[in-house]
Amino acid sequence: MIYLSQLLGNPVYDCDGEKVGQVNDLGIATGEIFPRITSLAITGPGKTPFMISWRKYVDTFNEQEVRLKVVSTDIRFSYLQPDEVLIARDLLDKQIVDTRGMSIVRVNDLKLSDTSSSQLRLLGAEVGVRGVLRRISPKLERAVLRICKNLGKVLPERIIAWNYMDLLDRDLSDVKLSVTHKTLDDMHPADIADIIERLDPRLRGRVFAQLDDEHAADAMAEIDDDKAAEIMGDLDETSASRMLSEMDPDDAAELVSELDYDKAEKLLNLMGIKEQKAIRQLLGYRENTAGRIMTSEFVELPEKDRVCDAVGTLKGLDEDFETVHYVYLNNEDSQLSGIVSLNDLIVAEKTTRLSDIATKELITASPDDDQEDVAENISKYNLLAMPVVSEKGTLLGIVTVDDALDVLEEEHEEDLQIAGAPHSEGTEERPGHDFIMVLTHETWFFFWLIGIAALTMLYGTSMNIESVILSSLGLPIALLVAEDSVNYATNFFLEYDPDDEEAPSTAGFTFKGVVLGLLTAALSGSIAMGFFNALLSESDSGLQSASIAPVLLGTFGLAAGCIALSFLLSPIYLLVLRHRDKRNLETSGISLTIIAMIVTVVLYVAGFALFIASGLGI
Template sequence: MFYLTRMLGKPVVDAAGETIGRISDVAVATGEVFPRVTALAFLGPGKTPFMLSWRKYVESIDDDKVVLNATKDALRFSYLQPDEILLARDLLNKQIVDTQGMKVVRVNDLKLSESRNQLRLLGAEVGIRGILRGLHPALETAAERIAKLFGKELPENIIAWNYMDLLERDLSQVKLSVTHKRLHELHPADIADVLEQLTPAQRAKVFEHLDNSQAAETISELEDAFQAEVIGDLGAQRASDILEIMDPDDAADIIGDLPYDKAEALLRLMGVNEARAIRSLLGYREKTAGGIMTPEVTRVTEDMTVSEVIEHIRKESSENESLYYIYVVDADGRLEGVVSLRDLVLSDPGTKIADIVSRDVITAHVDDDQEDVAETMSKYDLLALPVVDETGKLLGVVTVDDALEVLEEESAEDLELATGASRERGPLATAWWLIVRRNAWVALWALALLAAASLNRNAQACSKLPAACDLVLAAAILSPIILRAADEVSSRTITELIDATPGGEHPSFARRLLRESGIGSAVAVAAAAVAFLWVEVAGTAEAGTAALFALVTAAAVLVTVFVGSALGEAALKASDAGKTPPSSLLTLAAMVVGSAAYLGLAYALGAWIELG
């Protein structure tokens, strides 16, 4: 086996034994399953680049050198052919798409094999071994031995040429083997997974190889955060053409996320009917049935026959991808019933729709919450749910794929709310939210201790109010009790936020406060006992101070509970308005107010003792 990183820089020796240069690259023919090395590139005297035919001039190759079968005077140099690529230039240390694993990877090395005096490319090494080998072969050997000491192996991670697509080299005009799988030949959902791992410039190169239909399907599969960005990076005319092809509800979601001027420009470039459908959807509130429905729905009247409806579907609804049910409406467009495709196909052609229509139709109002719509579809196993207005007029349908997206989105939001995770992505955002959410109490405790320590170092202040300094220090040491109480009351609020339905019934503030006060009172009694014992054991305060400090501690717990309850009430009202606050913010606010109140009350008690 040979590896490109080990080959580069090796001497090239002619038939007379003279070193005429060092290997700088090798070329392979792309039209084979395991591409054959066709040319050797090397740097001669003065670093002059040369290229030779591998088949014609290479006699042998080993770990130390390449030996040619002719002297330097007899060599005839060649050029890179259209169906050839250079491994070091086009692949090594470049990003490629693994079209089997559907991910973007970096090529750390390339593995080649010699067979019948021919060298062939087996694949790209994208694992740790390639990195170590590229730095120095001794590092790979050392890592392999260390792994063996622990009974492990250091595996190769090889991607075969058939499953590699280059991002930084256009292969559209290059002949490839019939089994070679390019990125644009994948399923749109798989293309979308890869695109989300690329830079905007790399995404643009991929879209150059997608026709408008492929591009529309791929954009529909992208995460919401990428859709508007991708459309915004395309030219106005192509972006408009792609949006026309997309389902109106998907196109409306993207248009709604674009700047107003850009959105209007794209709508003006669209066909009249497509633009009208998208504008109508933009008029509905987000996260409602109207916001996620598609107006593309098959409408018929009950006086039509089965054969007439089938002909109507062929002519009018051939491009309707969500053709699950046929909806029966009156002359004013009000929904009267529904016919399933099964009933339509199994009925005689002359049967009237009135004879097979089902009048018991489950519907959603245009302003219903999207989560309620999705749950209704799940409950009744519906592939589509008709959406009506106050008069019963059929406006559109919510399809099962949109319902699944809603359930996934709501589940993700609940998880973010429960864990305090950031909606931002990336290692910095993740690290920040892990610190804030999981370790906020540690940071606040440290701040409280620092504040107490600073106060105690102030000799002038402590000489006048020594009791205040002592009690503030005690409060700082015991502040985790307050921080824990804040975390508990916030956690109960977060649970309510997760379970709550926007606009639904919630416990009143008085009821919530009563519930939290009951729990808080038990915590306050326990905290007071701990505070009393702490001051008594410390023995630095005057007689009676321990009891007063215990009361202050209990009061601080109750203040924290009250503040947490008030913040919970505000959070639920904000959630009803569609603006759910981050759970980390609720917890942090309750902790800050509670600990500040505790330190303040402790200082006030100490000052009162000294001055009273």
């Protein structure tokens, strides 16, 4: 076995021992399970690049050199063929999809198999740390391996076989990678979407360019709307329009709504009349309603039809038709009159009328119903789809269970965000990630530092740093309680609907908050006074002469006041949440927490300013 990193840069000699140049790259023929090395790219004298046939000219090779069969004057240059790839240029340091592990990895080295003294085949990509160490220095790799061995650890190779690789960084849509290659087209759309969302944004469009329209549409439907809109913006209009045509109407409408108006109109106008009409009809409904998330693809038959008619209709549907769970029946007035499940359809006699096996007690939705209510009803009644009907009772569309799950997940994420929990997506490592995590979970610490800085400027040179720190000791307590007051408001908001008659009143919420604030302030003050008295009893008169005693009194007195005020402000936080919710505006619990902490720091510092101005703090 040999690695590409061990060959690159090695000298190339002709049969007489004259140096021709050095190895620059290797070319492979991609139409094999484990591709043969077909070309040798050489950097000649004066850094002139040229390429020769590996099979025709290479005699022997090893980790030190490559020997040719002929003298340099007999060498004839060749060119990269349409089915060939330069592996250093096109694979090394590039992102690839490990289609077996369903993940994105970076190629650190390439493993080659010498089938004879002059033949090489590409086995796979090294994506582990050993590839990095080897490229820095083979000696470094061996040294690290020895250290690991002495420590009883194993540092294995991480090799992805060629037949489980798919390229991303280079457009190889015209190159057949492998005769038995499991490509992106063979993966589940959800797996493709997961991979694409983790890709560099510049590569997402390239991946879609390698998928056929059907797979691209299925994958696009699984991607977050914002990212899907970005990808759609990177595609050419013809490809984007074809992809929209392949998508289910409800998914396509949701995606189009995220695009700017001009872009959306161009794409819609390029689509077929039927697909365009279906999407425009859905876009006519308000956001977050049943009409917006319903699909117009369903099977509807007259109630007088027989089972054999329904079976024939189902057999005649296109392969890409929305998944069918029920057959919907209409009466002579075109009103929805019943539903037949596929299970009932299969076990019934062919000549049975559909109306005889239909469920007549229907659970339906209006197109203006809130999407969350519809999703909850689908979950409550264990439905696979819910019909959406007009005021006249005609069937407009259906909301399927997968769309209902998406709605419930979205609402759950919003609730978590309001409560201040971290978002479940986008957790991949990125610059500043640790800082953001600390800022999210330990916000009080940063505001404490801000408070210390403000107190330092406030005191100027009148106090030493120890006194400044002492004067800020009560601020962390006040900041943590400010966060609790926001949590108190957000938890009440999430648990109780203001229109619910059984929900506690706002007055009751306010009274409870005031009591909690006063009790917390009293408890904090008592603990602080106990600490203060213990400190005085064990110290000498120098403590009081240094003016530390009044500083401590002011510190914990202000903390108690800020604590009480934080809970007094909790009704305002609740009103803000309800007001923004009525306007369908998202409000993050973290944002409210930051506002509460800003208020606390301002009040605390302002209180100390008055404290100093009165002459008590010096």
